[in-house]
Amino acid sequence: FCTGVEWRWNLMDVILVLSSILELLLIAFNFDLSFIRVLRLLRILRSFRVFQLLRWASLFGNLRLMLLAIMKSAVPFMWAVMVLLTEIFLFAVLFLHGISEYLSEAGPDDPFAEDMQTYFGSMLMTLLTLFMSISGGVSWWDVIQLLIEVSLIYAFLFVFYVLVTVLAAMNIITGIFVNDAMEAARADKDLMMQLEQQGTKALMASLKSIFSEIDQDESNTITFAEFQNNIQRDEVRVIFQMLGIEVTDALAFFKVLDVDGDDGLEIEEFVMGCLRFKGNAKTIDIECHVLETKKMVAKQMSFNEMCVDKLSLIQDNLTAMRTNLGVDVGGI
DSSP states (O other): OOSSTTHHHHHHHHHHHHHHHHHHHHHHTTOOHHHHHHHHHGGGGGGGGGGGGGGTOGGGHHHHHHHHHHHHTHHHHHHHHHHHHHHHHHHHHHHHHHHHHHHHHOOTTOTTHHHHHHHHSSHHHHHHHHHHHHHTSSOHHHHHHHHHHHOHHHHHHHHHHHHIIIIIIHHHHHHHHHHHHHHHHHHOHHHHHHHHHHHHHHHHHHHHHHHHHHOTTOSSOBOHHHHHHHTTSHHHHHHHHHHTOOOSOHHHHHHHHOSSOSSOBOHHHHHHHHHHTTTOTHHHHHHHHHHHHHHHHHHHHHHHHHHHHHHHHHHHHHHHHHHHHTOOOOOO
């Protein structure tokens, strides 16, 4: 209960049960109802157990991946926010300094003074303006035309700020989140099993389709002639590349797939044989050598049995000769 895989869920159940018991005791002793309402809110936490169903429901695989990515990205997200806020703060100091000097020298009838007070009236407003400039909250032109009036240097700094933030910082942050999502998927065994099963099913469907196209006479069996004529087709080569298989010797590969040795490939032999070599092209060469070795061993065993039969026949003949001649010839 306390050391199993689901010990966290068990701990949450214990807390919820204890809170229910505490609620009953408080009601019995007429305690403040507002505190009791807070305890009742804890029951909502029990609804989070529905997330356990995501482990077994293959239809929610993408949702499970997103939830795992969000949880795994919490710490990188905080650091990304810190980096972004630091960058925005540095540029905000520069822009606020330039705007402040401009407003101190501007006359009361300046047409841009009011907008400058709106967008750059304080440090907080300057930070908000710069953030809205990269997040779609305000048009770039509304901000940059104010900076142009101050100085072209500030206008170029603003363009540089947008380029650095949007093209560099945002893309790096997005890449970190995507990498964390992939790491979360690889760390989750159940999700990896689902993804592996989905990939295997898709490959099996593709191989069955290729088998139907190669089997031109619709005999449910592929002969070597059919296999050799279609092995270099683009569709077949793409499927084999997805499996990591490189066919250099069609005859050897055909013999490796032909498990029962009837010079024909049935659909199960073709599909399961191709999946057996998935991701390791060297396995084909090894299987070819193993197959040749088995054939050599079979021939050697057959030769040994023939030799034993011949020797037995010679011994029988010698025994018969000894009996007829009445001479002790000796055994072999």
